[in-house]
Amino acid sequence: MKYAKIYKDALLDDVIPFWEQYSLDSEHSGYFTCLDSQGNVFDTDKFTWLQGRQAWMFSLLYNQVEAKSSWLNIAKSGIDFLENHAKDSDGNFYFSTSREGSALVQPYNIFSDCFAAMAFAQYAKATNDEAYSALARDTYHNILNKQHNPKGIYEKSTGNRQLKGFSLPMILSNLVLELEHILEKEEIEQTLDQCIKEITNDFLDSSLGIIRENVELDGSPSDTFQGRLINPGHGIEAMWFLIDIGVRRQDKSLIELAAKTIITTLEYSWDKEFGGIFYFMDIKGHPLLQLEWDQKLWWVHLETLVALTKAMEHIDDHRLRDWYTKVHQYSWDHFPDPKYGEWYGYLNRQGEPLLELKGGKWKGCFHVPRAMYQCWKTFERIENKQ
């Protein structure tokens, strides 16, 4: 079977039906994401990241795959929940709420806002409703206003050691393209310039060729727990964001740099004993704070498949193809659940399910279907060229 068909079939016949069947809260709007391996709801709390991500996903399916009204209705349910329950009076997004929409955890996490903005923008495209464009734009500008102090009053650092984190420039490099139909062209290009500069100059370690999660404000390395931290899946995911930007700008050297970084990161982070990509590493090989460092996570492997696929579309390098084969085999052998559908999220180092869940506080309807959509479409282009 061709790869495009594998991903298309898994997306449309397994993954999306799973979330359609089990995740909808028809009573209070929004989605249940805490689903056990069979799809049973084991907790009803709602996490704003995952509400935004699922509303985005179903809006995207409606916009890009098929204009099914059921998909738009599912998207609307999450959009309604975000708008009515997840937003505070200043336009910040709570981290979590109860099923009914009572705020539980304060807006300390700027990525809640990022995924809400993504959802509003994609939903605005689906509905041509200017109100959602405005909501996306306002949320995006609020993110920019908060970007240098994203946790606000909930920041526990004293400020005596100022490091900057990779997550925000990484997300912005993707988010700004998600809002392309809403923002001014000049604003988009300026933000992209800034993101590319920070990612390639500051976070990409030029001698090792891998991304650091945290660096000094001037981009120099920091020999601290945070400064030594490597999150291989994060670095690789960012590389497909850069490839998208490189394609948009016809910047071949940016695509080449991204492809090279994907390869270097995989060589660095592949578990030679059990297979799979480590979750966290220390750049000096020191013990980590993260007790989950050796686990194999669904999103790490899916984002790597997307990144390799996009790199292969533009760069002819056998190392990309070899790594694709290796990561594909590991991922498809270990993560999918042939019995109840969808993918396990968390495997132990040995590759066995560590948690019997399909969704939880951090895993929702996002990385699995987004990666499948991306790989399907990219392989379709690759295979049509052959």
Added chain:
Amino acid sequence: MKYAKIYKDALLDDVIPFWEQYSLDSEHSGYFTCLDSQGNVFDTDKFTWLQGRQAWMFSLLYNQVEAKSSWLNIAKSGIDFLENHAKDSDGNFYFSTSREGSALVQPYNIFSDCFAAMAFAQYAKATNDEAYSALARDTYHNILNKQHNPKGIYEKSTGNRQLKGFSLPMILSNLVLELEHILEKEEIEQTLDQCIKEITNDFLDSSLGIIRENVELDGSPSDTFQGRLINPGHGIEAMWFLIDIGVRRQDKSLIELAAKTIITTLEYSWDKEFGGIFYFMDIKGHPLLQLEWDQKLWWVHLETLVALTKAMEHIDDHRLRDWYTKVHQYSWDHFPDPKYGEWYGYLNRQGEPLLELKGGKWKGCFHVPRAMYQCWKTFERIENKQ
């Protein structure tokens, strides 16, 4: 060999020499705790929990084992660091500082204060210096003032779901006895009454016989991630605090309840496949948020050895002896490092070292030597009776 001698020898010939040799910061006072398996310092940040705990440990050795001036000097170094660098102007304790003593993480964690108070009190006993008694007393009263909002302005919960946590009443039940020579008798007894009541009425699940980590304010169970959480090591550790209180009060029924709870918790949390005690469990068997749930941690096993030893001293029950044999064998087979000394902190589910460290952000000079001291002294009494 008798058990008392095993623990005494390990304490005095292995564990304490390890910390004496590798952890002392003679330049800036205080202790390095991030030590790799050989004892090399791999990070110099100072975590207040561990500064307090090590200063307490060396003060205790001086007070209870031998009045060696080198031990008092080591204690003093940590006391100086706590007093000069870890305390803010309101008497709260930062969570962490740089090696030199520059505050890094704000006082969001009340347990920093608890371990500082313990250290000051034990050091006051060693030195007969009223200044440290006053510091211990002030810190203790500050803890009481903060106990209903321990994170202060750093609290991220909105307050719409109010649960109470087990940690604070648990720690207080031990801390108040550590400060026995400093506080008024009436205050001690009132605090003990309150702790026993909360632990046995609210947190001990009467039908299951195990401790819940979080319950509703009125003690009823909460079917939420926090409310379903079981931390078996925590529950068992608290039981030896209760046994100490039971001994002090000659309350045999309290000792019996504690012994029963130790057994129930071990039956519930023992890993029947690989041995060892799980780190976290969900009382309904649902997937956990804690990715490290199946790991085997040093402190869990050491506190269980202490609890079983203390229970055996007072209760004649073969189940306690059987569990002691089982936990002893697992712990001594898996945690000690015969090559470089001390104990590994973190094993994977299979019982292999997950992190090659002897100390870090959370593991310092505390659970290993405290448990060895406690088991040594308790077995000495048991063996002398035989």
